[in-house]
Amino acid sequence: xxxxxxxxxxxxxxxxxxxxxxxxxxxxxxxxxxxxxxxxxxxxxxxxxxxxxxxxxxxxxxxxxxxxxxxxxxxxxxxxxxxxxxxxxxxxxxxxxxxxxxxxxxxxxxxxxxxxxxxxxxxxxxxxxxxxxxxxxxxxxxxxxxxxxxxxxxxxxxxxxxxxxxxxxxxxxxxxxxxxxxxxxxxxxxxxxxxxxxxxxxxxxxxxxxxxxxxxxxxxxxxxxxxxxxxxxxxxxxxxxxxxxxxxxxxxxxxxxxxxxxxxxxxxxxxxxxxxxxxxxxxxxxxxxxxxxxxxxxxxxxxxxxxxxxxxxxxxxxxxxxxxxxxxxxxxxxxxxxxxxxxxxxxxxxx
Amino acid sequence: xxxxxxxxxxxxxxxxxxxxxxxxxxxxxxxxxxxxxxxxxxxxxxxxxxxxxxxxxxxxxxxxxxxxxxxxxxxxxxxxxxxxxxxxxxxxxxxxxxxxxxxxxxxxxxxxxxxxxxxxxxxxxxxxxxxxxxxxxxxxxxxxxxxxxxxxxxxxxxxxxxxxxxxxxxxxxxxxxxxxxxxxxxxxxxxxxxxxxxxxxxxxxxxxxxxxxxxxxxxxxxxxxxxxxxxxxxxxxxxxxxxxxxxxxxxxxxxxxxxxxxxxxxxxxxxxxxxxxxxxxxxxxxxxxxxxxxxxxxxxxxxxxxxxxxxxxxxxxxxxxxxxxxxxxxx
Amino acid sequence: xxxxxxxxxxxxxxxxxxxxxxxxxxxxxxxxxxxxxxxxxxxxxxxxxxxxxxxxxxxxxxxxxxxxxxxxxxxxxxxxxxxxxxxxxxxxxxxxxxxxxxxxxxxxxxxxxxxxxxxxxxxxxxxxxxxxxxxxxxxxxxxxxxxxxxxxxxxxxxxxxxxxxxxxxxxxxxxxxxxxxxxxxxxxxxxxxxxxxxxxxxxxxxxxxxxxxxxxxxxxxxxxxxxxxxxxxxxxxxxxxxxxxxxxxxxxxxxxxxxxxxxxxxxxxxxxxxxxxxxxxxxxxxxxxxxxxxxxxxxxxxxxxxxxxxxxxxxx
Numbered sequence: 001x002x003x004x005x006x007x008x009x010x011x012x013x014x015x016x017x018x019x020x021x022x023x024x025x026x027x028x029x030x031x032x033x034x035x036x037x038x039x040x041x042x043x044x045x046x047x048x049x050x051x052x053x054x055x056x057x058x059x060x061x062x063x064x065x066x067x068x069x070x071x072x073x074x075x076x077x078x079x080x081x082x083x084x085x086x087x088x089x090x091x092x093x094x095x096x097x098x099x100x101x102x103x104x105x106x107x108x109x110x111x112x113x114x115x116x117x118x119x120x121x122x123x124x125x126x127x128x129x130x131x132x133x134x135x136x137x138x139x140x141x142x143x144x145x146x147x148x149x150x151x152x153x154x155x156x157x158x159x160x161x162x163x164x165x166x167x168x169x170x171x172x173x174x175x176x177x178x179x180x181x182x183x184x185x186x187x188x189x190x191x192x193x194x195x196x197x198x199x200x201x202x203x204x205x206x207x208x209x210x211x212x213x214x215x216x217x218x219x220x221x222x223x224x225x226x227x228x229x230x231x232x233x234x235x236x237x238x239x240x241x242x243x244x245x246x247x248x249x250x251x252x253x254x255x256x257x258x259x260x261x262x263x264x265x266x267x268x269x270x271x272x273x274x275x276x277x278x279x280x281x282x283x284x285x286x287x288x289x290x291x292x293x294x295x296x297x298x299x300x301x302x303x304x305x306x307x308x309x310x311x312x313x314x315x316x317x318x319x320x321x322x323x324x325x326x327x328x329x330x331x332x333x334x335x336x337x338x339x340x341x342x343x344x345x346x347x348x349x350x351x
Numbered sequence: 352x353x354x355x356x357x358x359x360x361x362x363x364x365x366x367x368x369x370x371x372x373x374x375x376x377x378x379x380x381x382x383x384x385x386x387x388x389x390x391x392x393x394x395x396x397x398x399x400x401x402x403x404x405x406x407x408x409x410x411x412x413x414x415x416x417x418x419x420x421x422x423x424x425x426x427x428x429x430x431x432x433x434x435x436x437x438x439x440x441x442x443x444x445x446x447x448x449x450x451x452x453x454x455x456x457x458x459x460x461x462x463x464x465x466x467x468x469x470x471x472x473x474x475x476x477x478x479x480x481x482x483x484x485x486x487x488x489x490x491x492x493x494x495x496x497x498x499x500x501x502x503x504x505x506x507x508x509x510x511x512x513x514x515x516x517x518x519x520x521x522x523x524x525x526x527x528x529x530x531x532x533x534x535x536x537x538x539x540x541x542x543x544x545x546x547x548x549x550x551x552x553x554x555x556x557x558x559x560x561x562x563x564x565x566x567x568x569x570x571x572x573x574x575x576x577x578x579x580x581x582x583x584x585x586x587x588x589x590x591x592x593x594x595x596x597x598x599x600x601x602x603x604x605x606x607x608x609x610x611x612x613x614x615x616x617x618x619x620x621x622x623x624x625x626x627x628x629x630x631x632x633x634x635x636x637x638x639x640x641x642x643x644x645x646x647x648x649x650x651x652x653x654x655x656x657x658x659x660x661x662x663x664x665x666x667x668x669x670x671x672x673x674x675x676x677x678x679x680x681x682x
Numbered sequence: 683x684x685x686x687x688x689x690x691x692x693x694x695x696x697x698x699x700x701x702x703x704x705x706x707x708x709x710x711x712x713x714x715x716x717x718x719x720x721x722x723x724x725x726x727x728x729x730x731x732x733x734x735x736x737x738x739x740x741x742x743x744x745x746x747x748x749x750x751x752x753x754x755x756x757x758x759x760x761x762x763x764x765x766x767x768x769x770x771x772x773x774x775x776x777x778x779x780x781x782x783x784x785x786x787x788x789x790x791x792x793x794x795x796x797x798x799x800x801x802x803x804x805x806x807x808x809x810x811x812x813x814x815x816x817x818x819x820x821x822x823x824x825x826x827x828x829x830x831x832x833x834x835x836x837x838x839x840x841x842x843x844x845x846x847x848x849x850x851x852x853x854x855x856x857x858x859x860x861x862x863x864x865x866x867x868x869x870x871x872x873x874x875x876x877x878x879x880x881x882x883x884x885x886x887x888x889x890x891x892x893x894x895x896x897x898x899x900x901x902x903x904x905x906x907x908x909x910x911x912x913x914x915x916x917x918x919x920x921x922x923x924x925x926x927x928x929x930x931x932x933x934x935x936x937x938x939x940x941x942x943x944x945x946x947x948x949x950x951x952x953x954x955x956x957x958x959x960x961x962x963x964x965x966x967x968x969x970x971x972x973x974x975x976x977x978x979x980x981x982x983x984x985x986x987x988x989x990x991x992x993x994x995x996x997x998x
Binding site: 085113144148 | 893
């Protein structure tokens with residue numbers, strides 16, 4: 001298991017790692033000003049139209065290499081799920097380019113997107129909502145197989161579904177049952193099975209274990225690691241749980257308010273977190289063994305993404321912020337150990 | 352006599368004309384100022400236990416046996432009116448979702464003052480003073496302004512702080528917190544937990560913390576109860592449970608945490624999942640998932656065995672203890 | 683490697699599943715619902731089997747003897763044993779006429795509701811799924827439709843039809859026209875219900891999963907979302923059928939419904955109304971009672987269904 005992780009890192013050092021997904025300067029704004037009449041405003045004797053936006057993603061750049069598990073961590077509202085959904089084409093980006101193996105996919109129509117649907121799949125957070133409650137497990141799993149392989153015979157479809165069900169540890173004979181007859185962990189296995197039916201190369205997992213119990217989380221994580229090895233999968237893994245990241249990720253991207261503030265190999269990030277936000281996040285993990293009374297307290301609350309603070313989005317809660325941080329947005333800068341950090345204080349060697 | 356004594360508490364739910372036991376044989380003691388964690392996965396019955404202690408079980412559920420002695424008074428026998436006096440006064444509860452406690456149409460101040468006036472004869476200005484003082488205690492910036500705000504104007508962390516302030520209003524001797532930080536982000540979670548710990552320590556308040564997160568328990572509590580399928584399977588001092596768990600389920604829970612394995616290695620999983628109340632296996636309810644299962648485990652429910660400071664309901668642990676005893680007797 | 687494969691148990695049959703289901707269980711437990719259900723089933727089967735069960739054929743003029751008119755039910759004096767519930771003003775056996783009338787009423791009710799349902803589902807599904815302008819446009823139409831009362835629309839349309847094409851053609855097409863008018867007048871109820879549940883369903887993750895699989899919109903709408911909006915539809919359908927039956931009865935009572943030669947419950951009540959003061963109360967009262975029981979039973983069933991299918995109360 002650990003050697004696959006190692007190999008990616010060495011691949012990267014040799015510059016031969018194949019980039020499977022590229023996200024360039026991604027922006028997503030949600031218009032929340034409502035209908036035409038709602039957005040009209042009477043100001044200074046004039047009627048004007050005021051538009052309000054939620055700035056969910058503000059210039060995200062990511063690259064996912066073949067065979068790795070890139071983890072995206074951050075707190076609720078930081079835009080990590082929006083990134084996942086934009087990559088999968090569920091949301092159209094406001095700006096920016098997403099390309100899969102060199103081909104741009106963010107501007108494709110549904111039918112043009114079809115060949116990519118087989119290669120990119122998604123696993124969702126809520127195992128209770130991600131399976132259609134009115135379809136049996138077999139129906140849920142057979143539909144994509146039939147849809148993407150119209151020439152398959154009934155027997156071939158059945159074989160494929162049985163194979164996938166076995167590989168996630170669900171007895172194919174249970175296929176006649178409905179989702180509500182399964183526990184959360186089993187449903188999440190079935191969700192994974194559904195993604196695997198089309199034999200994807202790349203899977204986006206949006207908090208796939210955060211709705212599960214501890215003992216079940218381990219089962220599902222193990223399953224995901226096994227399938228990664230067996231099927232040579234690449235993951236984009238969205239989570240808020242740093243302990244899982246440390247275990248599962250090849251590289252980690254830490255997000256705050258719609259921007260990536262630090263991007264590094266997992267080992268590097270956990271041994272030497274650089275961005276002040278990453279440091280605070282790491283110190284907040286409740287550890288079993290040691291009493292961590294020394295966790296870094298952040299002042300204030302996460303600002304709303306409607307009125308985005310100028311400059312570095314983190315400056316309001318940062319102990320090291322200065323005037324520059326309030327004005328200028330810090331870019332991701334590559335450090336000596338290969339990690340990328342977006343912080344003026346680091347750049348200026350103040351930290 | 353302990354401050355809180357729970358003895359053989361049992362709760363049943365009547366569903367489909369069957370009676371399902373959601374909670375069985377729950378017994379523990381809590382001293383003043385002591386902090387207890389109740390750990391378990393969903394379906395273990397930990398929230399039911401909290402509700403049962405406060406006599407809040409509503410139909411179709413019912414407390415069918417046992418007693419809850421708070422300062423010697425059996426809460427489970429009290430009428431709802433007498434119970435209301437106890438709740439909020441001597442005992443208060445913090446829920447996972449702040450909106451269980453906060454009413455969205457009243458200001459924070461109005462809710463706090465109303466709460467105070469319901470329990471005490473107190474003037475409005477005095478009530479306001481106490482409310483502001485409590486808000487200060489939970490480190491809410493500019494508490495006077497917050498008094499006039501509505502719940503939806505506050506962030507999740509702020510709301511949970513206000514819930515804690517409300518829980519502290521009547522200077523309770525016991526706070527029951529049901530997953531108080533699960534809905535919050537990691538950084539906020541750590542702050543709230545620390546705040547709760549400080550307040551309990553400085554005011555000598557006993558705390559029952561219900562959570563699925565062993566990390567939180569190890570940071571906050573002195574004693575821990577581990578529950579599985581409606582029963583206590585292991586209880587004892589927190590550090591012993593975390594560092595030297597005896598019951599295979601507790602061991603499994605701890606070992607399943609990603610921190611316990613090297614990065615990239617397979618996690619130690621417990622196979623299967625928690626049984627539903629309808630089909631709890633005979634004998635030890637954990638036996639289908641247990642790696643150390645003996646013949647006895649499928650036949651007989653294990654009794655508690657003392658092991659160090661912990662009591663453990665496990666045949667395997669008992670067998671080992673007996674063997675040890677026999678061994679030392681020989682010598 | 684997979685040490686945790688779930689072991690097989692035997693798979694219950696569909697009938698077994700239904701008998702174990704929550705629906706069946708709660709029906710058995712709720713006495714009112716069970717009684718309503720039994721009465722409803724009885725009414726429906728009696729209506730379907732009317733040609734077999736009815737002692738006379740009220741549509742056959744040769745079986746009617748005007749000399750038998752206005753005979754009271756058997757428990758009254760001057761009655762005749764072969765007319766169990768007496769006869770109406772034309773000498774038709776009231777029991778047979780009620781059986782046939784119930785058939786007509788239920789047929790109109792159910793067909794009108796099917797039409798409502800079809801229109802409502804099409805409109806509600808597209809409005810909810812596509813959202814935006816399509817949604818606003820369709821829902822404004824629904825609002826406009828709702829602002830006309832059903833009876834008013836029906837009276838105007840039917841009266842105009844009767845006036846322009848004559849009563850004879852009208853009496854031939856009455857059944858069809860009633861279904862059409864009642865069906866068209868009430869579709870917004872369905873459209874709103876469907877739209878509301880589509881809005882709730884379409885943000886669920888299984889819909890996203892279907893989109894990620896690349897399924898097209900119609901497949902997602904019909905194959906994935908629609909089946910999940912069926913329970914509220916079932917609930918309002920029971921109430922809507924009852925409403926449609928009442929609408930039809932009201933229209934018939936006003937003389938715009940079924941002709942006297944093919945009476946529905948409503949026209950039967952209406953035709954007996956003029957004889958009520960001459961002492962022949964049964965011609966109006968007995969069909970009236972049947973109508974009231976039928977409608978009440980359906981409403982009770984609807985109430986029960988709503989409670990049972992309410993996801994907040996649902997426990998499996």
